[in-house]
Amino acid sequence: MDLTKSFPRSPKATIAGVTMAARAADKGRASAAGTLGEYNYDCPMDRMLFAFLGTDGVEYLAAVSSSSDDSGVAKLIEAKLASKSHKEIDDYNHHLLRHAPKAGTDGVGYFLSGRERVGHGRTDIFTWPDLIDVEEGREVPHRSDTPDWAKPAH
Incomplete structure (x- = not known):
């Protein structure tokens, strides 16, 4: 993926039902290819995803790089979600989609x-x-x- 010529997927796009996963995967691929452009891999919203999954940018990037499509990272996400309830996943997705600055900061x-x-x-x-x-x-x-x-x- 060349993020000097196109955009990563929306933060709302999902892999295995998890928001931000597709965008982080696109940025990871671009980072590995040296075509990240002005984007940042392992940015604060990526780290929200990683924290929820119980992983980090290094492990996530390895999963992204393990396949030419999303199947490698989907396997990682599904494994990390095995111990989470549907409510926990829904709560995370809701929290990420409502991520905004705190009033007065x-x-x-x-x-x-x-x-x-x-x-x-x-x-x-x-x-x-x-x-x-x-x-x-x-x-x-x-x-x-x-x-x-x-x-x-x-």
């Missing part, structure tokens, strides 16, 4: 600056996965649950 300013730069005027966006998708040209439904910290000042 420096992360809010960083997020809002990024949203202004790449969000195409979408002031309803307040999660990292939605901002990533908008930046990379994917369709993101308009939200009605935008928290006060993310709403434009009047």
Whole structure:
């Protein structure tokens, strides 16, 4: 995968039912190929995935590199999920998809600056996965649950 010429999959895309797994796999492949471009493998959202699975970037990359498709990393994920309940998986997916800066932190300013730069005027966006998708040209439904910290000042 050459991330200097294309985007990785959405954080919402799954492997074995786990969000962020496909995007981390794409970035891992690109990292191994030296074509990561401006992306970062083992970034904070990747580490959220790794922590949930009980792995790290090295083991995940080895699984990604073990096959030309997602089958190698799917085997790792399925093995790591064996001890987890459906509720734990659903909770992780929900948490990752709602990942946003905490109100009152420096992360809010960083997020809002990024949203202004790449969000195409979408002031309803307040999660990292939605901002990533908008930046990379994917369709993101308009939200009605935008928290006060993310709403434009009047």
